[in-house]
Amino acid sequence: MKKFLQILSIFVLVVASVGCSNSDDGLDYLQGSSRLWLGAVDSINMANFGSQLAVQQGNTNIVKASVDSTVLVLEGVNTGMTTLFVTTDRVFIEMLVRVRGLVGFWGVTTNQKYGIDVALETDGVASAERVALIKEALIEQYSAQLAGSSFEFGNNVFVWSNGATNGNGTWQLSGNTLVLTENGTARTLGFEVYDVDRVRLSADVLTNAQTLYPDDGLTAATLTFFLDRRIAM
Numbered sequence: 001m002k003k004f005l006q007i008l009s010i011f012v013l014v015v016a017s018v019g020c021s022n023s024d025d026g027l028d029y030l031q032g033s034s035r036l037w038l039g040a041v042d043s044i045n046m047a048n049f050g051s052q053l054a055v056q057q058g059n060t061n062i063v064k065a066s067v068d069s070t071v072l073v074l075e076g077v078n079t080g081m082t083t084l085f086v087t088t089d090r091v092f093i094e095m096l097v098r099v100r101g102l103v104g105f106w107g108v109t110t111n112q113k114y115g116i117d118v119a120l121e122t123d124g125v126a127s128a129e130r131v132a133l134i135k136e137a138l139i140e141q142y143s144a145q146l147a148g149s150s151f152e153f154g155n156n157v158f159v160w161s162n163g164a165t166n167g168n169g170t171w172q173l174s175g176n177t178l179v180l181t182e183n184g185t186a187r188t189l190g191f192e193v194y195d196v197d198r199v200r201l202s203a204d205v206l207t208n209a210q211t212l213y214p215d216d217g218l219t220a221a222t223l224t225f226f227l228d229r230r231i232a233m
Contacts, residue, residue, distance in 0.1 A: 046071065105231035201227065202224045
């Protein structure tokens with residue numbers, strides 16, 4: 001799978017000392033956990049834990065791990081969990097790594113930080129005040145359509161519902177593009193990952209905006225909204 005999350009994937013490492021190892025190697029024994037997205041490559045500088053960094057692979061069908069000097073590099077290969085064993089000249093770290101992907105149950109986010117938005121561009125015919133009013137009206141329209149909506153992504157198929165209506169179809173994710181096909185009609189959405197359990201989708205809604213406001217010189221209209229993971233599959 002393409003590494004479509006190169007700069008937006010999140011890598012969380014929580015390491016807590018649990019005392020000295022019972023072995024005779026003299027290394028401190030630590031436990032840690034990390035999360036990353038399917039297809040992501042994440043790195044963490046391990047210099048604070050010592051030098052001579054080495055890693056023993058867990059399930060390479062889930063995570064591929066490598067070492068670059070004192071940097072630990074992880075690549076998410078398939079969804080799931082595996083344990084890596086990382087050592088330096090000072091510590092032994094038992095690290096549980098979880099890889100997440102799109103498959104699962106998601107809901108549209110409507111809070112202030114991760115809400116529904118519409119970006120507009122015009123040819124200058126409409127005043128700034130008029131554009132602001134159009135934007136507000138479009139956000140209200142799409143909020144009414146999307147608020148409370150849920151998506152369940154399975155293996156190449158999806159089901160959606162907004163409480164009043166529902167539908168289903170197939171999906172394909174390639175790089176930063178998510179294509180949803182329903183009843184023979186394909187809808188292409190921009191796709192960005194914000195962390196392991198949140199993605200942002202974007203859609204070109206210019207045709208709808210121009211239909212509603214034909215005399216305001218709209219040249220671009222982009223809807224953006226966020227999905228939060230509710231249940232993993």
